Amino acid sequence: MSWTLCIDFGTAFSKAAVAPSNSWNHFEPGLIRPLMLGGENQGANTFLLxxxxxxxxxxxxxxxxxxxxxxxxxxxxxxALKSFKTLLSVSDLDRALNTRLPTSIDPHHHFSMGDLITLYLAYLGASIDRAIAADPVLERFAAFSRRYAAPAWRGADGAKPQPLQRTLQLVSPLMRRRSFSRTWARAQPISRRSLASARALRNWRMRGLR
Known part of the structure; x- marks a missing residue:
């Protein structure tokens, strides 16, 4: 059986589940595997990050x-920086990602908005990897196709909004870079090396979006 990893990078909470790849044609709720992104000790929020x-x-x-x-x-x-997904819907995505953060969020002005979003996506990717490894059914599988949740609304021409398209293009490669995401599974020290890694990855991806 082949599986599809479904990821919802949410405004308040992020979620993920794995489903058989043919679920669009033959949906069986009992086969869906919600991922415990919060680990086993988060109580009611086990499946919410x-x-x-x-x-x-x-x-x-x-x-x-x-x-x-x-x-x-x-x-x-x-x-804390929260609800940052909403900022990704702005028309000038490059400017939004390079915006400096207020002192209440980043008192030493180490980061841009894009830096912290990049690091959160790496953390989310690491949490997904950890949850899959802990699942007795999914742990045997090495690869999954991926789907990312997106709003159902479309523009007058029937197309998804351009900022949304670019956001999905940004999210996908960041979460596929496992060698990067594994290092961000927990709290991370602020260092020049870690900042350089985040910025190099984001800048590499943004060059492909222009």
Whole structure:
């Protein structure tokens, strides 16, 4: 049996599931494998991964850890970067990705918006890899075709909006780079090397979108 990995890079939460590749023609709900992106200790949010990034003094936190750290430092006017998917729908995507972040999110101005989105996608990819490896059915399979969730609405000409098309083009290769994503599975130290890796990967992809 061949499988398709279905990924929803969501505004508030990201989710993923694996389904038989012929599900469009013969849908059997019992064969769907929701992925436990939050691990086995996240309670009700086991299948939901918060779309959040927190820049701490010396490290970057993702998902539940980012939310918790932001709450702990709320009295210091610190905040996590959230709902960043909505920014990817703007007409000038290049400008949005190169936007600097407010001090409440990045007090030392290490990152651009695109840097943190890139790192979150690497974290999401690593979480998916980990969940697949822990699934007793899916762990035997080495490769999956992929589908990315997208809004059903279209423009007057019947085509998907151009910013959405470019966003999907950006997301896909970032999440396929397993050698990159594995290193971002948990909190990461802020270093010149890690920043250079993120920016090189994003800049490489953005050159192909222009």
């Amino acid at each position: 918060p779309s959040a990034v927190f820049v701490d003094d010396e490290r970057v936190l993702f998902g539940p850890a980012a939310i918790a750290r932001a709450a702990a430092l709320a009295d210091q006017k610190r905040a």
